[in-house]
Amino acid sequence: MSAKTHWESVYETKPADAVSWYAPHLRESLRYVAQAAAGKDTAIIDVGGGESTLVDDLVGGGYTNITVLDVSATALEVTKRRLGAAAARVVWMAADILEAELAASTYDIWHDRAVFHFLNDDGQRRRYVAQVLKALKPGGFAIVGTFGPEGPEKCSGLQVSRYAPSELHGVFGEPFELLASSVEQHTTPWGSPQQFVYCYCRRAPS
Numbered sequence: 001m002s003a004k005t006h007w008e009s010v011y012e013t014k015p016a017d018a019v020s021w022y023a024p025h026l027r028e029s030l031r032y033v034a035q036a037a038a039g040k041d042t043a044i045i046d047v048g049g050g051e052s053t054l055v056d057d058l059v060g061g062g063y064t065n066i067t068v069l070d071v072s073a074t075a076l077e078v079t080k081r082r083l084g085a086a087a088a089r090v091v092w093m094a095a096d097i098l099e100a101e102l103a104a105s106t107y108d109i110w111h112d113r114a115v116f117h118f119l120n121d122d123g124q125r126r127r128y129v130a131q132v133l134k135a136l137k138p139g140g141f142a143i144v145g146t147f148g149p150e151g152p153e154k155c156s157g158l159q160v161s162r163y164a165p166s167e168l169h170g171v172f173g174e175p176f177e178l179l180a181s182s183v184e185q186h187t188t189p190w191g192s193p194q195q196f197v198y199c200y201c202r203r204a205p206s
């Protein structure tokens, strides 16, 4: 089954707050965005944003240059409806991140919570990093959250790859300096703990 087929079926059958990754606010993500952002017009892409409230909080926080990309058009429609008129101030991209036509050197901040960990082979990981290197400006920031070594082995029925901070940073490699990392205990809507690891990296200025 393709990623698109899988995720469309998830979002067609489950409300936003009934999925394991739901959190009312992505606090760790917001904390890193606030550190990375030079101003409110900083260009941010949320990769695999799904139906998360990150975009609501970014718009509410005054950020004016936001793109949300997801392989599920259904998820993007739900998020747009929730935002109402403010949705017009966001760029929406329904695309697979491994195939998306991203404009070069466009974003100051690349954010991904719980998407990269679904890439289980090296070819996919290399392709993802190539997309970051294409679309992120030199000197830009990558904020990537995955399941940690003690996190679940599966999410949404799919196998995931789990990372310690050094392993996650290692996949991104030399062009990225690891500025900080953190471990977050996420609690699912039904009360189960899930370990997340965040890496906050800076792409070398050219």
Ligand SMILES: C[S@@+](CC[C@H](N)C(=O)[O-])C[C@H]1O[C@@H](n2cnc3c(N)ncnc32)[C@H](O)[C@@H]1O
Pocket (backbone or CB within 6 Å): 003, 007, 021, 022, 023, 047, 048, 049, 050, 051, 052, 053, 069, 070, 071, 072, 075, 095, 096, 097, 098, 112, 113, 114, 115, 118, 155
């Ligand atoms: C576990 S959810 C996380 C959603 C959101 N980032 C959050 O933290 O609430 C994974 C998301 O990644 C999207 N996704 C999965 N594979 C993708 C891909 N190859 N390209 C783009 N989006 C993808 C899914 O549709 C889904 O919205």
